[in-house]
């Protein structure tokens with residue numbers, strides 16, 4: 312395990328150099344990895360493992376769209392694709408990749424198949440940390456761990472195909488066999504992680520829920536909307552407002568931040584822009600920090616997890632989510648974005 316210095320703090324990180332794929336294959340050679348659920352993470356993790364030569368099977372409900380998708384992806388009914396209960400029976404490592412809310416309903420079935428020595432694998436600390444809400448309490452004689460890719464399952468697969476890995480967190484909740492560390496790291500490498508960062512279940516779920524509600528998804532849409540609305544209210548055209556709010560950020564400036572940090576992006580802008588950004592960033596930090604503090608509290612009290620469970624357990628949750636996504640898609644901001652995106656050379660042929 313490498314100890315790396317992150318801005319003055321040393322942390323444990325496992326790299327592909329010290330734990331190569333050949334070692335992962337060796338650790339997992341007598342295991343059957345059953346991926347239960349084939350939504351977003353399921354396909355990415357199952358396909359990467361399959362391509363990495365791991366004995367992986369998929370458990371999914373027959374006569375569902377995702378069953379058909381698994382077949383289209385190369386999983387074979389009766390060989391590598393099974394009904395959920397059969398996959399649970401066959402698997403020695405159960406990758407529990409149903410949505411966090413759906414994990415609650417299936418838990419009694421999963422638990423029945425967790426015989427001594429098996430491993431229960433999550434990609435989130437949700438079910439275990441909020442066990443008073445989920446009822447997920449594993450038996451003591453199985454390993455319980457997580458590998459949580461820090462990105463969408465779609466990116467996990469894309470980056471794997473590009474020969475790059477996506478960073479993941481890993482954590483061990485229960486080491487019943489004495490082999491939990493080797494097993495979880497082998498799985499982390501097999502699903503396509505580049506680097507594996509050590510954490511625990513609680514820290515993973517608190518940071519993950521904060522991040523996706525915050526800068527990664529919720530906050531970013533909020534500040535886009537706020538700036539766009541101010542520009543529009545002051546007579547700017549939709550294209551000008553969109554370009555100045557989103558397009559320039561994603562196409563020009565964020566790639567520079569990703570490459571070499573914020574100061575380097577600033578350094579590649581005018582001194583006029585630098586002066587303004589340096590004057591204003593702390594005002595934005597101070598204005599939003601109380602919101603982030605509320606958000607973290609809302610995660611830590613279990614409000615956020617309960618809200619996800621309540622809304623995502625309803626029979627019509629998918630229709631309701633789709634309606635909310637449609638509202639976003641149909642907003643002037645993102646409709647303007649559609650036209651701006653269509654102007655990119657790579658989209659000229661596909662988007663009208």
Ligand SMILES: NC(=O)c1ccc[n+]([C@@H]2O[C@H](COP(=O)([O-])OP(=O)(O)OC[C@H]3O[C@@H](n4cnc5c(N)ncnc54)[C@H](O)[C@@H]3O)[C@@H](O)[C@H]2O)c1
Nearest residue numbers: 348349350351352353377408409410411413434435463464
């Ligand atoms: N989506 C991501 O990219 C991402 C990233 C990191 C971690 N995670 C975590 O990975 C896990 C899986 O998330 P996901 O986004 O892939 O899930 P998802 O919402 O895509 O759902 C996964 C599967 O659950 C199935 N399902 C839903 N209800 C079911 C039920 N009652 N019985 C049987 N199957 C049912 C769906 O058909 C689907 O195949 C979660 O713990 C999530 O927090 C997801």
Ligand SMILES: CC(C)(O)[C@@H](O)C(=O)O
Nearest residue numbers: 461462463464519523527
């Ligand atoms: C991809 C994300 C946002 O990082 C993940 O946490 C999720 O829940 O989908």
Ligand SMILES: [Mg+2]
Nearest residue numbers: 435519520523
């Ligand atoms: Mg998440």
Ligand SMILES: [Mg+2]
Nearest residue numbers: 461462519523
């Ligand atoms: Mg996340």
